[in-house]
Amino acid sequence: MPWYWPALSRRGIKVYEEKITSIIEDPAQEFDIVVRITREEDIAVARQMAKQLAQEIGFSLADVTRIATAVSELARNIYRYARQGRIMIRKRLEDRDSPGIEVIAADRGPGIPDIELVLTRGYTTWERSLGIGLSGVKRLMDSFAIHSEVGKGTVVITEKRRRAF
Template structure:
């Protein structure tokens, strides 16, 4: 879903802006007042922490599909490159604070309010937090909902519409993830990429090459998009990837990363006669990253085992944060989507 809210948080006035962004996202997704209040609380706490503990950062708000596929959820991201949190486990407990005058309830309230809350921090390198607010509150005592896929989308110049979109769907023993980059920017590009994600949900039973051909037909009324489709056959432990256009991909197996090559073309406008499909083993330590061309071309894949074993939404947000800087800002709509084996179980890195 291509609606994006991005708020740089470098002074106290932007805490209110982060809260308003969360409220607007909830209005867009149709969340009830109680869930909207939860999102506003999380946004306020995360933005306040950026000022108190990291000397600023940025909040990003996306719309995503909840685990049950019903309705629309609000995903909040907090990104900073500050001093980091020495003890994440302690920071999540009520009463813990390193700031004078604080009650120390901020991160704990985020953990209680969100349906899924994930936090990753490294001393000297900063912190990434993600919180998902679903249409229905999490049951008391229920475990955090874990998803095998996660992503983050930002728009060029902090515009409201991103031309990128990502999504995922299950069909029997297969899990399919897609990233689409609509041609150009703005609402028309967003329309093309959003249509690609919608069609994926109807075509997830097909192999990647066939999904792309079906997308080509569905996107003809739009301006078209670059699209990469990745599919995991869990029964065969195999990953299949096919792409048309300049959506990049990298896959990690063991301790090495390899790049995935896509075929030139435009889904919905110019479709090649043949689309190569690359097949790779999908192991418990595998990780797939798809990214649009807004990410700097020379970005470096993460090697931190703690990060790589984390929730996919956190991995995606950390890649986006670390690939850019004030001296090297994103030059396009940018999306990073991560697919991982169903092994994520923690809300934070308990080693720190």
């Protein structure tokens, strides 16, 4: 089972797979921010850019921190396990009452053989890790989906909606 997205139908997943492939090939057309992750410093760049965009959209300080933390974890996973990939971020403004931010992390790394295990709270393969990882990203954001194939890479799609004040 390469997809973990309980709220999406098989047809919806196929459409998203095709969209993701085109986004990975040319992300600049689709996103407000694209950060190529190739060095450890890129993790901080992705985090800071996500934080700035979330502030522009008007997220609360708590949600800005959640978004920045999620982006940092996703970028760290790319750097640690795949060595390179992209963090792609865009505003979601279709719903004026609840604008949001979408984050896609994509790499062509080794893939994840057991997604359910990786999503277990506290799971880590890195001895110096806090174990926040993907399960933490899932908790911090409003929606979460992951597609991974061993030997081909991983794509994580997350979204956070701004709460009404």
